[in-house]
Amino acid sequence: MVSPKRDRADREAAVDRMVQRQQHRGPDDRGVHSDGPATLGMCRLAIIDPANGHQPMISPDGRFTLVFNGAIYNYRALQTDLASGGWNFRTNCDTEVLLAAYARHGAGCLRRLRGMFAFAVWDAHEQTLFAARDPLGIKPLYFARLPDEGVVLASELNALLASGAVPREIDPTSVGEYLAWFSVPAPRTLYRGIANLPPGHSLTVDAAGRVQTSQWWQLPAPTQPGRIATNYHDFVSGLRYQLEDSIRAHRVADVPVGAFLSGGMDSTAVVGLMARSGATKLKTFSLVFGEAGFSEQASARLAATAFGTEHHEELITGARVAADLPHLLASFDQPTGDGINTYYASQTARRGGVTVALSGLGGDELFGGYPSFRDLPRLQRLLPFWRRLPGGLRRTVVAQLRERPGARARKLADFLAHARDLHELASLQRRVLPETARLALLAPEARAQAERLGPNHPMLEDFAFELIGADPFQIISAWELRTYMADVLLRDSDVFSMAHSLELRVPFVDRQLLEWLWPQQSYFKYDPARSKRALADATADLVPAAIRNRRKQGFTLPFALWMLAELRPFLDETFSTASLGACPWLQAAEVQQVWASYKTGRDPRAWSRVWTLAVLIAFANRRAP
Template sequence: MCGIAGIFHLETPKPVDPARVQAMCDAIAHRGPDGQGVWTAPGVALGHRRLSIIDLAGSPQPMASPDGRAMLVFNGEIYNYRELRQELKDAGASFRTDGDSEVILAAWQRWGPDCVTRLHGMFAFAIYDLDARTLFLARDRLGVKPLHIAALSDGSVAFGSELKALLAHPLLRREVDPLAVEDYLAWGYVPDNRSILKGVAKLPAGHSLLLRHGAPLPRPSQWWDVSFADRRKGKPADLEAELLHLLRQAVSSRMVADVPLGAFLSGGVDSSSVVALMAEASRQPVRTCSIGFDVAALDESAYATKVAQRYHTDHASRLVSPDDFDAIGLLAGMFDEPFADASALPTWRVCQLARESVTVALSGDGADEALAGYRRHLFQHGEDRIRKFLPQGLRGPVFGTLGAIYPKADWAPRSLRAKTTLLSLAGDSAQGYARALAYASPESRESLYSDGFRRLRGDYRAEHPLLDVMRSAPARSGLDRAQYADLKVWLPGDILTKVDRTSMAVSLEAREPLLDHRLIEFCASLPESMRVHGGQGKWLLKHTMRRFLPDDILYRPKQGFVTPIAQWFRGPLAQTARDICGSATLAQTGWFDAQHLNGLVDAHLSGRSDNSRTLWQLLMLDKSFTELGIG
């Protein structure tokens, strides 16, 4: 796991100052504290920060191919590198190291851009081919590893693992994209189709980019996609056996490391499944870690302890206070862009705990997206049944009217919070899911904005790209399309960004076995009844893991990391909530209705409504602008 950066001149191959790339790498030194390097040639420079995981002494980067005709910088892990290495050796390739980096170089020289289809793993890399005078950039299938790109005023393209690397370049403009603010307020993060800064792009997951001297900047090319269009046939027992085989394969392939390795263990289905299969594959006790909270309603540590005892893991646990708000500024600095998923705080804390004893930790991320494990998937599945029997002409006016007049009952039990469901049923399946996925609804966003911001935004709405993804998805049903959107938008934009930044902030490599692409492709082909069944999501996974885990682990309600931001803003952060309205940075933009913001704060502090999510979003937006040097 590492950090990469570089500069490539599209037009004239002007010399690149190595100090400039060195500064870009220094900005992401936390991603690779074990080594560094910069390589330059006419019109190109590549930089690398290394976190040593495999072949600790033998794979420094930037790395040249044995014939000197290609140069690589690479962030990630290739889990099938040994098999590829043997295949390439049989075809005549020679190797000087024992790691996976040199395998990528040999694969490039044999297969060119198609080499990515042979790689199983998580990666973002750049290869400069000295013969063809091209720069090839690629990102893994699901977007586990990030890559940011910017075209600069001197005709060059800069790239880096994090926005921090690009911010170290003096020619990068620091102008906020107002459409990214609309996106952020809708979703709680800036999705991969946009960046908080104008002129900065993110290479999409499963895409590559081939740059040539003397040619314009091309559009990224998609090299991988997942399809929900086909249904796998077979008896449940056969599907269960195939799933278990894929799970074992995914977990065992991610246990290869030359440094201490362990796992996050929350006590939920996904992380417990990973730990169970790690224990099965390991001769030594698996190292596991979890955090608990000193508030019983938020604490899952007893379930993690139960799994740790069942598999005799070397378990570390730490009790932390949910009053961790002193770290908010540090958290904003990790993400560069505004990021409002408050579970980033406890995720960072568990990464810190893991790093005390291991350098690599396996996580349980990905199963919810692949196997319909979120509560919103169950709602989507049920709502689509209603849509099937009630025509849009009836649903639109009836449910739309009811949803408009139904109160926003934050104080009420979940079963009585029907406003979102009614408004979802008023639209089609994609519109309904966009509303379910939103951090802030279109109506609540609209109330935040000034007239000036509305003019800047124009006709654009954050939902538009998501609706396009869902409506063009290779899928059969609304549930298929919802899961496809999760894999394409939510997963790389929120979940994987959160894990990458919080783990890399402490120089920890996080691996996601449940995002093995073969496993994802299998799950996408399952009949809906194997994903959602009897009011349960992830049905086949839970059924498969019954031999490994008890029912109170498999079938208890999903909880996840919780941060009590509503209580914070009525307690120790009450003044911070008031300060948001008077923030010079936000006020300077002129984008928000100050009177409405004051009303939100007053209503929250008095307990009349829960506006904590909006206040948290605005706080993180303000902190992010400060980190970016805006305002």
């Protein structure tokens, strides 16, 4: 917290409450330090040099004070360089390396860092606070301007609310965005007045409490002559080298490191590369379900046997999820329609004896694992012909599609009604609710805001300008990386892993790997006839053929079944008139009809839309953090 008008005692009391509220993120150590108008606090999960690295960490001359969440994987190389420049290291911790790097290079240190991070540094000489977030958004950072001047920052929204300095007021505009995207896209959050610092951005607060943000990283240039492989063999060899290098970097720790192993291509490749890099007594973790068609148990066991891991399976049932819902909802930073699988996988890993786990998250975004990579270019080719049709005919077709049952027809209607190019198609791809259905659920104020903002993603123009010159594969990959991955997958992974004091690392979401891969020929990276061919070929000597060659299954919990059985009492209560009384930005009758239709309908794919609504309502009814 930086506040020139609040005294030290008030600031320290507020920051202490914030640290206490997120102590699950770091149960090993905690500290608070004040200097001038600034108070910094930290709770630490000790991963590197566990005996040292206390935070807040202060430079020897007293000028800089650092709090840091994450891991700097290349800290040893940086430490050697900084020591040769005169820094006398007191620890072997990446926290001190980051402190020394900032002391020497200022904001310029960011481009030297390989890792996942959100950190803040107070400069006592300049009376300024500098904060930054990693390039792809693995670690979160939220901030709010204080009403009496100043700013407060934290790794979780619940911590900001616990400060007592920020009102807990849900923003109707953000509700509309949540119903569209499964989450609230950065820089908004669900709460009015609280911002989410976007990935690859930094923030500066001066002594008067004024805040400025800027972008320090963006996606590489789409073409880079001289840096691309000239044939597929060289590409696969180069990819293998990059993958091995990322795995080595992400294994750096002084505590046990394990891995999630679902049995899919991505997690199996990660575990295979870990085993090849020398990981011994490797522990792997997967979830299994009693319902047929949901578990990838056989593939996970095949991979675990192939790599000789100590494999742990955890059975998840609808009854268990129903019993755990109070804990799950308390863990939420913001409502989400996803992430419960990460909650249980993280719980299993922590109980299984590891403090760090690697995940295969990011493989679909880099190697074209989603249907969007196949479907959107096809739609793009049809758009010019579609838009040449008479306007009346187009409106009639769209209206007919919207009347059809099922989400596919209504999503196609939104594409045809609103998209003019590939960017607009990509911006609509991850919508949860069709536009007409979303608007119908919103009360007048929220609906008016949603209509004003329109159906496209709020970052449409920014992303489109950043991606000038990109090919279709790069455009779709970028949209998946910057929206669904950053705003849903990475956010949920952080919240639900840290709920169990587990550090979750994602070696596919690595800046060095991405910057090498980005300009490579798209037909090397993606083959529509063979899912994730490049990754499969780069790990062909590791990943069993049965896993490399099978169709992508995707990881889905049996919610469609549970919601009509074990979770039904929770949902009946959640969609009750009493619960909806806490949601003035929703049309209660329309919302209740969604649940009533699901109970009598025959579309199991509709579960995600119903669950997304239910989580929002339950979130609004929970007690203040």
